[in-house]
Amino acid sequence: MNKWIVGNWKMNGMMSSCRDLAAGLVTLEQEKPVRATVVVCPPYPYLGVVALRLMDSSLHLGGQDCSAHEAGAFTGQVSAKMLKDLSCGYVIVGHSERRAQLNENNDLIRQKAQQSLAASLTPIICVGENLEERETGKAIDVVLSQVQQAVPKGKCLIAYEPVWAIGTGKTPNASQIGEIHQMIARQNPGTPILYGGSVKSSNASEILAIPHVHGLLVGGASLDTAEFWKIAEAA
Numbered sequence: 001m002n003k004w005i006v007g008n009w010k011m012n013g014m015m016s017s018c019r020d021l022a023a024g025l026v027t028l029e030q031e032k033p034v035r036a037t038v039v040v041c042p043p044y045p046y047l048g049v050v051a052l053r054l055m056d057s058s059l060h061l062g063g064q065d066c067s068a069h070e071a072g073a074f075t076g077q078v079s080a081k082m083l084k085d086l087s088c089g090y091v092i093v094g095h096s097e098r099r100a101q102l103n104e105n106n107d108l109i110r111q112k113a114q115q116s117l118a119a120s121l122t123p124i125i126c127v128g129e130n131l132e133e134r135e136t137g138k139a140i141d142v143v144l145s146q147v148q149q150a151v152p153k154g155k156c157l158i159a160y161e162p163v164w165a166i167g168t169g170k171t172p173n174a175s176q177i178g179e180i181h182q183m184i185a186r187q188n189p190g191t192p193i194l195y196g197g198s199v200k201s202s203n204a205s206e207i208l209a210i211p212h213v214h215g216l217l218v219g220g221a222s223l224d225t226a227e228f229w230k231i232a233e234a235a
C-alpha cells in the first residue's frame, strides 16, 4: 500500500515562515523525489500562500480542522467546501488537542468527516488513548469505540495518535503500535492507518516497518524542512 506522510504544522509560524517551509519542501521534492504521498497542513490563514508554493509540485495540502456544518451562521468556522476551494485534498479531524481543549466528541468528529467526504476531501480522523487509559489497560477499548463512533463509511484515513506520545518524545513500542493498528485494520479493512506522536527521522523507518502502519502524522518535526523530508524519504 502507498504510504502517507502528513505534516501537522498546528498553530505555528507566520506567513513568511510558512511560505519558506513550503518552498523548501518543493525544492527538496525536486532534488530527492519520494514514493510517499506527502501532505502539509498549515494554519488556516496561510493555506492560500502555501497552496501557491505547492502548485507545481506533487505535494498535497490539508486543513487542520473543518466545520461539522455545510455553510451558514457559524462565526469563525471554516467549511470543508472552503478548504476544497483552496485546493486542499485532505483535512485532519478529531485531533486530540481539539478533543481535550474544545470538548470535541466522536459524534461531532464523524459529522466533520462526513462534511469532508461530501466536499471530496479525504478526512484524516485522529484517535488515541490518554496516559491513564494506557496505564489502566483500556487503550484498545478506548480506540475501538472512537473508531466505531467517529469513522463514517467512505474513503478516510485513520491516524492513531496516543495522547501521551504527542510532543513528549515518548513513543509506544512496536508491539503496542502494532496491536492497536491491527485492531483498527480489522475494524476498517482497506482503510490506511497512520501513526502519530513524537515521530522524527530517527524513528520513522522503524515505525513504518510495523505491520498495518501505512504512514505517519508528524507534528513538531514537520516544522523543519530537512527533518520532515528525511521522514518522507523513510517511507
Ligand SMILES: O=C(CO)COP(=O)(O)O
Pocket (backbone or CB within 6 Å): 008, 095, 161, 165, 166, 167, 168, 169, 196, 197, 198, 199, 217, 218, 219, 220, 221
Ligand atoms: O499531534 C501530532 C500530529 O498531529 C504529533 O505531534 P508531535 O509529532 O509533535 O508529537
